[in-house]
Amino acid sequence: MNGGGTQLRLFQPRNLAFWAALLLLIPGLTVTYTRFRDASELYTEAFVDGVVWFSIYALAFVWLFNRLDRFSSIPARVKVAVVFVGGLVVTNGIAAPNNNAFRSILAKTGGIEFANEWGAGLTAPWSEEIAKLLPVVLMIGLAPRVMRSAFSGLIVGAFSGLAFQVLEDVAYTYQMTAQAFGQTDVGINTLILRSFLGLTHWPWAAVAGAGLIYLIGRPAEPPRRILGGAMILSSILLHGIWDSTGVLTGGASYAQLLYLPLSIINLAIFVWAYRMTVAKERGWARALLAPEVEQNLISAAEAEAAVGSRRQRRRHLRAAGHRRRARHVLESIDDLVTAISRAGGADTSEVRQARSEIVRLRG
């Protein structure tokens, strides 16, 4: 698959992106550690509740992203590294100081009233959307073979955005507790509210991540600069609208209701970007499976279903005589694709094992 045969090596002394990452890592982790140490000391309950709840909450999205990345194009180690950098370094070490400084500059130059109304909408969208792209850029430097297509940008961006979102939600939980003189119930209300507003940072970052790959182009993804730029701008724009609902509606009481249609729009654009970027993944999977079809290991219909959309798979399973067995066969074909791409096209024991599984499951 697009990251086929590749793995992320953490120690790459000849790679400048490795040294740049180290440079960012140390101050970023220090800031995050200091904030978390103080928060856990002062607002222990709210902090622990936030960390535990949003970690569980994030797992649901991790499960979703892994399902979307059906052929495991992005190695687990890349995903872990992206979550680590996106959460522990980017959120507090890069985005937060810029947000605070720029909002303060707005207040000093445009007045407190202007900054209160427009500060968030004029700061966070560009500051955070660009910052959330840094893990995508880092992975292009550290694992270029993994970052070969817009689909990789989409998945890596989604993980980066999710990590950012979780760290921000934890921060909101204890900050609201802090504003209420340490009363935990106020923080818990924030935690519940933020849980309902979960379709924000990750879809924006995923769409921007795919957009970045289109913008710059990769060996397997010719540049589509207008499309890429538009995708990044769409995330910045939607983030801006999200952060400005109050002022855009003149402080109307229905302003908060707008989060529902805006969440749907965020999700719809993500789904559109997923469908567009996954097409290349499917084409590659189809090419990998062609010899297997020729050798009659799998049928053409099975190959099409395996690389097809969820709907195509469902249709294939409905038509199958033994649905449970057919589903297992499709899943073992997914594994075969992963194995072949990981082996770089070679006939390894993992590939042979994956093939024998298909035969075994067919019964």
Place this chain on the structure above:
Amino acid sequence: MTHPRPDIVDDQSSVPSVRGDDVVPPDQRIAGFDRRTVWPAAVLVIVWAVWAHLMPWIDDRIAVDNPIVAGDVIELGGGTFAFDPAVGWELVDGVLAGGDQRSSLTATLVSGAVTYKVRTATWNGTDDELLDHTLDVETVDDRLLARSERERGEVTSTNGARGKVAFIEGHERTVIAVSYVFSVSPGEEGGEAVGLGVAITVSGPSPDVEDRVEDINSMIRSIR
């Protein structure tokens, strides 16, 4: 079965190898580093430098120019509380009475190196408990070494509300913390009275705080 090596796994002449022992092709070396990794590294460092350093540096260089003039009143919680800020202090955060701004639960004023912060929220404990919490936050936030509470006393506002005040001497700065707790009677619908706390923190280098003690005292006592 032999697989063709479709473009899925080959065609990587233009990207660095991530396998093997980190060998960089000779034509891609620059001082021993992989030339192709220059731009991702540059993007990371530039964004980090601008976001985490340049922007805060610019912010530090822009002075606040929002001075309090005679007659200004600061409102907290949409008019639930108000106080008279000292003339000449700069308003950094907060809402002046009479404007059409959204309400705010906080206000911050600065004068030189001294910061005067006020915050309000519901509070059902005592004023001593609120003062303890405020001092805990100051101690942890700024790592005041060996929190040495010099004295704790009572403060009475100009309209008779009683609160608590404490002084802390840190190594480099002095903190004055004040707490008031008000009981707000329920509206016509009935219900229990709600406690509302007001916490004030004044912080700055000791001589600067001493120079402004009259301003600070009058602001603390003007809460209503």
